Amino acid sequence: MAVDEAGAALRALVVEDEMDLAQIVVSYLDRAGFDVEHVIDGLVAVERARVIDPRVVVLDLGLPSLDGIEVCRRLRTFSDAYVVMLTARSDEVDTLVGLGVGADDYVTKPFSPRELTARVQAMLRRPRVEQEGRPQNILQIGDLLIDLDAREVHVAGAAIHLTRTEFDVLAALAARPSAVLSRQQLIDDVWGLGWVGDPHLIDTHVGHLRRKLGDDAAVGRYIRTARGVGYRMGAGR
Structure with a gap:
């Protein structure tokens, strides 16, 4: 089970308006131990993120109300959650713009939900860099x-x-x-x-x-x- 420092299940917010894809992603994250919430609207995503304080946000680029780039930009004003951007367009401009507002990673559709889950788990296991000989770090x-x-x-x-x-x-x-x-x-x-x-x-x-x-x-x-x-x-x- 994915847990935080207090031992509670980590929260993940899935923001995706393609229902079939969203259900698969939610299912994989749920089986990986995340406490998952799913929304389909950009504005709602920002509101829910303020409430549930997710550790990870899986964010589609094309959304109703607000697109993924604007959602990510607003998230970054109050959250340091890991953000994985989902996009149906593989050209470099969309990728760079998405990352430029603070996304941590991106996945181009179609993708393997298993790979997406593995990437999310890898982010949470990142080694922390330490410096030798500096006790105060x-x-x-x-x-x-x-x-x-x-x-x-x-x-x-x-x-x-x-x-x-x-x-x-x-x-x-x-x-x-x-x-x-x-x-x-x-x-x-x-x-x-x-x-x-x-x-x-x-x-x-x-x-x-x-x-x-x-x-x-x-x-x-x-x-x-x-x-x-x-x-x-x-x-x-």
Whole structure:
């Protein structure tokens, strides 16, 4: 059974207006031990998320009232739930836009409900990055401060709100500040070994991190690009 830190069943919110597909997804998550609620409307999804505080949201892109992108954007104003976006369109623009508002992963229809469930469970089992030799688990790069235990980030004293995935990507980079990490290394650190998906997913999350941290990609104040390889941390001017 999927349980939280208190031992209670984890809540999952499925937002999908294709009833046959929704019933299958709900069934798989239910069998995996989640306390699942299903809604078909975007506005209702935002309202229910405020009430039930889900750990995971499986979110279709095309919905009545509000599309999945707007639902995700609103969720991110009050929730750090893991969000898996479902889309019937496989072109890159939709994928990047969806992830740009804070989705953690995406699945293109048709998909295997078993694979979707495995991805959700993998997110919940993510390893947490730790730094050797720092008992307080505080990482610092210039005026960027990362508290691994509290999962808090500050830039020049100002608190920065990150999603779970954004924090995990940043922590993975900051744990080895002098090393260039490939996209695949970051995928392994954040999503775990065996994750199947597009490794360029990392590029989108790095772009989102840079925006929130006020980090110009051309300057690389905190996150620097190693062309053709991946990324590394480093305090720039």
